[in-house]
Amino acid sequence: MASKLAYENEAVIRRTVTDVWHMEFIGFYNCWNDHTNQITTQVFMFRDKRRQPELVVTAFRGTGAFDMAQWCVDFDISWYEIPDVGKVHGGFYKALGLPKKGSWPKSVAHSLGQPPSAYTVVRDEMAAAVKREPGVQLLVTGHSLGGALAVLLPAVLAMNGEDDILKSLAGVYTFGQPRVGDEKLGEFVGNRLKTTPARYRRFVYCNDLVPRLPYDDSSFMFKHFGECVYFDSFYHAVVMEEEPNKNYFSLLQVLPKYINAGWELVRGLVIGLTLGATYKQSWAMTAFRLVGLFIPGLPPHTPYDYVNSTLLSKT
Template sequence: METKAAYDRSFSKNYMLLSQEQASLIDLIRVLFNSDLAKRKFIECPAGTEQSFKYRWLIVVSILVLKILQAVSKPLAWFGSVVEIWLNLLSSNRNFGVLILNFFRGRVVKPDKDSATFLSFIGNLDTRVELDKSIKHGDSRYYAALSMMASKASYENRAYLQSTVTDHWKMEFLDCFDFWNEYQDKATTQAFMLRDKNVNPELIVVAFRGTETFDTDAWCSDFDISWYELSGIGKVHGGFMKALGLQKHTGWPKDVQRADNQPDLAYYAIRDLLRELLGTNNQAKYILTGHSLGGALAILFPAVLAFHEEEWLLERLEGVYTFGQPRVGDEKFGEYMKEQLRNFNVGYYRFVYCNDMVPRLPYDDNTLMFKHFGTCVYFNSFYKGKVVTEEPNKNYFSPLSVIPKIINAFWELIRSFSIRYTKGPEYKEGGVLRVLRLIGLVIAGVPAHSPQDYVNCTRLGSSDVYLPAVQDPSNHQQSI
């Protein structure tokens, strides 16, 4: 195992890096009673760094969660595989009754995990494939609606992506990727790219995959509260930076050299491919998108572009559309990004549906420094949108919100049975999502994070909710 001295932290003079592998139970107890964090072998930070008891307690919780995730990694992956195979077995044979009948007939249709019809657990929550044909290019909802469908599709396999983009959306499938995470020592970051030649100017979409339900590596990126402070930029969530391609020894150099047998790093590979693709068409633009963790990577990507002074690529960036995105940095980072987005006239729309827990994390309080920024497009459970400076109940766990959350969860459960009749058959919800709605009666933020509601928001929400990229809603709230 590499030691602290083996790392070059010159790219960041202030940082807090956690290593759950090096933390013992005794270490976790000691950190609660000693504010000097640099003395702990599982915490890497500048000498003399001290933090409050509450912050040290959060470090302990983060380490424990990471250790638990590591411990259950293999059984959880196995369980997830069984669940997904079962769900696809049911869909391949139409339903449970037909499955039993096919079993006795010896005609059971077995799902192929690499086929275009195989769906992940996330995909089974919302099986829609087609784009909303009523939302065409030129409609202010077009980018958001396409982005959310791409974000939803990013959870699926290559065959599904290629079939969906080519056959259903009539666009060009460029590629999908498994990118390397140097800190996890494996390929744990996924994304795919498509090109829409049906619009003018030509549009490239980069969609980052979010946190898969049974993927503990992705959950570790979420719960790792390490951070780095970049000069002139601010403090940024360490787990997300690692997933995007932060390197152990050199941080964020402008260019990297990878051996032929080494998997690519997300930021560098996507940046280079965008250079190539955009270089063939001077009018082409691109957008970045992602759901959940994918949304965090989508907004962090232009931050690193700005850090590297990649002005040509920033000028070609049409917009960033994120859905259920967690916080990625502190207030200084937010101010830096607002200035960069304003300078290059880039629209940034951060969608939040109702009681979704993820956009309320990590906490925005005096202990943690994380802050949201940009245009927050908030939708209630009736899919009515408004632009707000911050989503209501910004830290989620408010005693005053418990009863309203339960009432709203009951309404969402009832709506799951009625929406196909009130909005159309394409809004029908399946049994898997309804089970999640039941869980929502206890933890409202779980089903509210599903792609189904975010797709509905982009299709049913008013087009007036999208503000011009140059407008800053910091002192404005627009009801729709």
């Protein structure tokens, strides 16, 4: 089943990249997690040769709804401490490609047909792009789990001295990204991105639960860093340091969250009529909105509202 889903995902992505976006598809990769001994990470890459300089995009896939291996990654909130760098979410760090023994490898090396790690395959494709066209622009993005891996990638590139790649990193944009580490890690990544042309933007839609996890308190000490672009339920954007209600379970926010969930249900029923077929909400999404009347932080995490936010925001 997993391999069939992976094939179907690749087919859909390939058609979207080539037929809709008219870009060149580089590859769809199912990547190995050395700690769980299974595939937990999917990433695809494509490029736009029409741009000058060329643009190469790396997109990490978020957690699949029925992928237990990826759910285990999300819930592994053990700390992994990196000397002189900071503490990082253990599950995300391992999913990016941390080897069980030794340091990060300098090349893609695997045996008996075992897939490569996400970090090594992405790094090697990026290095090839930089060598092919020194002025190339590299863009990294991802939703949910994919966003966590996207923002950790520059940290590992910096740790391994991949300066040529970092210099070409034009942007890191994440959507519905959970917290990935402590304050020291945030300072390390922030400082490295400041020395490159890269712009890190963390997009958060309304009451999305995931960006409020793991908790930012004295027990967990997970911290966001960089600017947050926050969208309310009318798709208005505001740039701020931290999204409102940062740990989600504030008693002051209980009633507004449920009222907003009701508004999102109504909005979804009429948005296709008012704004056109591009924005029409599926029946599956409508059903999920009903779930939101009980757990209002779940439906806002889907890509649907993030796509609408980027298309409809006027600020």
